[in-house]
Amino acid sequence: MPQASIKAAMSGQPNCGKSTMFNAITGGSARVGNYPGITVDRLEGLYRLNGYDIHLVDLPGTYSLTSYSMEEVVARNVIVDEHPDVVINMIDATALERSLYLAVQFMEIGAPLVLGLNMMDEVKRSGMTIDTTKLSELLGVPVVACTARLGQGKDELMAEVVRLAKDTKGHWKPIRLSYGPDLDPILDKMARRIEEERFLTDRHDPRWVAVKYLEGDEQVMQAGKNAGPLSVELEAMCREAEKITRHNSNTTPDAIIADWRYGFINGLLKQGVISGGDELRRNFSDNIDRVVTHKVLGPLLMLGVLWLMFYVTFTLGAYPQGWIEDGFNYLAELGTTYIPEGYIQSLTVSGIIGGVGAVMGFTPLILIMFAMLVFLEDLGYMARVAYMMDKVMRVFGLHGMSVMPLIMSGGIPGGCAVPGVMSARTLRSPRERLATILTAPFMVCGAKTTAYLMLVAAFFPSDPTGAMFLVVLAAWFFVLVVSRLLRWTVVKGESTPFVMEIPPYRLPTFRGVLIHTWERVWQYIKKAGTVILAVSIVMWAVMTFPELPEDKVAAYDAQRQAVEAQVKTEHPGAADEELDKLLSEAQVPITDAQNEAALQYALGGRIAAVLKPVTDLAGFPWQANIALIGAFAAKEVFVSTMATAYSMGEVDPEDAGSLSDRLAADPAWSLPAVLSVFVFMLLYTPCMVTVVAIAREAGWKWALFSVGGSMAFAFVVSVLVYHGTKLVV
Amino acid sequence: MVMSMRKMTVNQRGQIRSVTASGEMGRRIRDMGLVPGTEFMVVGRAPLLDPVALRMKGFTLSLRNSEADFISVEAN
Numbered sequence: 001m002p003q004a005s006i007k008a009a010m011s012g013q014p015n016c017g018k019s020t021m022f023n024a025i026t027g028g029s030a031r032v033g034n035y036p037g038i039t040v041d042r043l044e045g046l047y048r049l050n051g052y053d054i055h056l057v058d059l060p061g062t063y064s065l066t067s068y069s070m071e072e073v074v075a076r077n078v079i080v081d082e083h084p085d086v087v088i089n090m091i092d093a094t095a096l097e098r099s100l101y102l103a104v105q106f107m108e109i110g111a112p113l114v115l116g117l118n119m120m121d122e123v124k125r126s127g128m129t130i131d132t133t134k135l136s137e138l139l140g141v142p143v144v145a146c147t148a149r150l151g152q153g154k155d156e157l158m159a160e161v162v163r164l165a166k167d168t169k170g171h172w173k174p175i176r177l178s179y180g181p182d183l184d185p186i187l188d189k190m191a192r193r194i195e196e197e198r199f200l201t202d203r204h205d206p207r208w209v210a211v212k213y214l215e216g217d218e219q220v221m222q223a224g225k226n227a228g229p230l231s232v233e234l235e236a237m238c239r240e241a242e243k244i245t246r247h248n249s250n251t252t253p254d255a256i257i258a259d260w261r262y263g264f265i266n267g268l269l270k271q272g273v274i275s276g277g278d279e280l281r282r283n284f285s286d287n288i289d290r291v292v293t294h295k296v297l298g299p300l301l302m303l304g305v306l307w308l309m310f311y312v313t314f315t316l317g318a319y320p321q322g323w324i325e326d327g328f329n330y331l332a333e334l335g336t337t338y339i340p341e342g343y344i345q346s347l348t349v350s351g352i353i354g355g356v357g358a359v360m361g362f363t364p365l366i367l368i369m370f371a372m373l374v375f376l377e378d379l380g381y382m383a384r385v386a387y388m389m390d391k392v393m394r395v396f397g398l399h400g401m402s403v404m405p406l407i408m409s410g411g412i413p414g415g416c417a418v419p420g421v422m423s424a425r426t427l428r429s430p431r432e433r434l435a436t437i438l439t440a441p442f443m444v445c446g447a448k449t450t451a452y453l454m455l456v457a458a459f460f461p462s463d464p465t466g467a468m469f470l471v472v473l474a475a476w477f478f479v480l481v482v483s484r485l486l487r488w489t490v491v492k493g494e495s496t497p498f499v500m501e502i503p504p505y506r507l508p509t510f511r512g513v514l515i516h517t518w519e520r521v522w523q524y525i526k527k528a529g530t531v532i533l534a535v536s537i538v539m540w541a542v543m544t545f546p547e548l549p550e551d552k553v554a555a556y557d558a559q560r561q562a563v564e565a566q567v568k569t570e571h572p573g574a575a576d577e578e579l580d581k582l583l584s585e586a587q588v589p590i591t592d593a594q595n596e597a598a599l600q601y602a603l604g605g606r607i608a609a610v611l612k613p614v615t616d617l618a619g620f621p622w623q624a625n626i627a628l629i630g631a632f633a634a635k636e637v638f639v640s641t642m643a644t645a646y647s648m649g650e651v652d653p654e655d656a657g658s659l660s661d662r663l664a665a666d667p668a669w670s671l672p673a674v675l676s677v678f679v680f681m682l683l684y685t686p687c688m689v690t691v692v693a694i695a696r697e698a699g700w701k702w703a704l705f706s707v708g709g710s711m712a713f714a715f716v717v718s719v720l721v722y723h724g725t726k727l728v729v
Numbered sequence: 730m731v732m733s734m735r736k737m738t739v740n741q742r743g744q745i746r747s748v749t750a751s752g753e754m755g756r757r758i759r760d761m762g763l764v765p766g767t768e769f770m771v772v773g774r775a776p777l778l779d780p781v782a783l784r785m786k787g788f789t790l791s792l793r794n795s796e797a798d799f800i801s802v803e804a805n
Contacts, residue, residue: 279786499763
């Protein structure tokens with residue numbers, strides 16, 4: 001017998017346990033994809049039940065179906081365009097009235113609905129009872145009681161899906177709600193006209209289109225403008241309706257529609273669906289919040305939690321990061337041993353293994369950070385952080401939720417902008433989110449920290465702690481100020497309404513945290529891996545080609561041979577082993593000088609030379625120029641490139657004391673030049689891994705804006721700092 | 730007594746009279762169930778006294794003072 005196939009969409013409001021139920025049903029077999037053009041994840045999974053293949057698609061969690069956020073537009077479009085056979089709507093039964101508001105909107109579209117009443121264990125504990133049979137009768141929709149975290153109700157839910165799909169056979173029947181005496185007559189008139197003209201009816205129910213017009217839904221009205229002249233007539237009818245509602249109740253049609261929807265739900269629940277319980281009583285979570293969001297204790301606890309997250313991510317993460325780096329070092333050694341010397345070896349070892357290794361080294365940090373972040377979010381703590389910090393962040397055009405990404409990015413030095421940018425996902429306000437993503441890379445990430453430590457040791461040896469502290473303060477200053485500037489210019493617009501549910505504390509399931517974390521990390525590995533591989537190869541080529549001309553190489557070879565001969569005559573009786581050691585020691589300065597010459601000769605060095613007249617405005621020494629170019633690959637490269645540029649061969653970025661001495665001795669590094677480079681380092685183009693992360697979170701347009709914008713801004717500030725300091729000193 | 734929601738103190742109960750916000754803010758406020766007739770209690774304020782947290786319809790909601798300005802309530 002061939003398998004019959006059912007298409008089902010999983011919907012629900014945020015924090016309703018939808019993901020938990022989705023994971024329980026699909027057994028974690030879900031595949032993550034993207035909706036084209038936006039960064040909302042699309043999850044799909046499969047469930048089999050006696051002869052039926054049920055294909056599930058997980059809709060983004062939304063409170064309503066307006067077109068104000070991309071999540072809502074996505075949810076609505078999946079329903080309308082993909083026409084699923086059944087829509088499963090998970091309901092937070094502890095907030096039944098608000099949850100049904102979304103369900104009613106699905107019924108207005110006409111999709112066959114199955115309600116999963118989740119959190120039934122909490123309902124029982126709160127002393128409330130819900131009559132599911134009664135609710136089902138009154139709504140005319142199957143209702144299944146569930147407790148998703150225990151997996152209860154999933155089979156019953158899917159059995160209802162199959163039954164409903166068989167009964168309706170893909171036939172949709174929108175319900176007709178009354179929106180009161182002011183609007184109903186106009187609605188009927190509009191719906192009639194829409195039906196007559198077949199206006200948008202290929203996609204939508206006529207009455208639904210009329211309701212959306214009265215609600216002032218921008219997406220539908222835009223589609224209407226393109227569809228035909230009836231839109232003008234409909235808009236006139238809307239204005240007429242508004243005149244009536246203004247006159248009769250001093251309000252707008254969309255407010256009346258919302259009121260009547262809630263009125264419908266309320267009337268239904270009052271017919272004996274809910275009994276017991278006190279909706280206004282503080283629950284357990286509200287009592288915990290007396291401490292967690294307390295005036296004094298709240299912020300202290302938050303600092304503690306942030307610090308702990310930070311500490312765990314970067315301390316614990318250092319071990320696996322070290323193992324991965326060791327693994328890639330081993331691979332590099334293998335490459336050096338087995339691939340014959342030449343371009344192929346250099347490309348494989350320095351370009352590919354080095355570049356990809358740098359990226360893979362971040363994965364443990366991302367894994368740990370995300371596991372904790374997902375845990376805190378599912379627990380409900382992130383909503384409290386937003387609640388406490390919103391007032392401060394709002395001043396700078398940001399959102400309470402911006403705090404976490406900023407700290408992760410290096411608000412406490414040592415962070416990393418990659419997980420920082422990715423964690424901005426928790427922000428549901430698009431403009432605030434974008435401003436956060438664009439400014440978070442200014443923070444002092446771990447890689448910049450190594451560069452600053454080296455520079456600080458060179459130029460501020462008397463007070464390195466104070467200097468580092470100033471760097472961090474400067475980072476926060478620039479992040480907040482630039483956010484404010486961005487929100488006044490390129491991402492301007494009203495702040496998104498804050499109105500936010502503070503969900504009750506709920507212990508997340510281990511499996512849920514694991515699945516969500518892994519989805520993120522895997523996407524990072526896949527996407528970052530490909531682009532970064534390409535950029536690594538380009539960076540390698542820029543630092544390698546063109547090579548020194550043969551006569552120059554021959555000159556260095558001749559020097560080496562001369563040294564060899566000299567060493568041999570000076571130590572006539574030395575054993576071979578000892579001689580080799582003496583030889584390589586004596587030849588190091590020559591090889592370093594050759595590397596320096598090669599770097600200057602290569603494209604990277606030439607670009608640095610070409611840029612010199614420009615960067616002279618900011619007072620950069622040429623070595624800083626080339627090191628800053630190299631540091632686009634990863635900021636720690638700054639130290640190693642500086643070392644090459646100062647003919648020092650291998651320098652461990654973690655212990656760059658000798659390099660610091662060399663810099664301190666170089667007169668090119670005047671105080672204005674030092675400060676200028678300090679500021680530039682803080683603000684200029686994020687490293688390529690971060691750029692890829694920005695592209696993934698906000699699109700390539702904004703990633704390129706970040707590249708160009710940060711570069712221009714950093715340069716201007718550096719020039720100002722350089723000349724400003726020169727005036728004072 | 731009818732007043733703006735901003736003026737309410739912690740632990741005070743009230744009932745919503747009208748919501749005058751329009752556009753996106755109006756929709757967000759109404760979508761969460763802040764419609765006329767809704768009963769609620771103020772359960773907390775953030776450390777800097779803004780936003781405010783309400784208990785209503787079985788859940789806890791927070792909103793900024795600037796949003797509460799659009800909501801007039803009958804306070805008990």
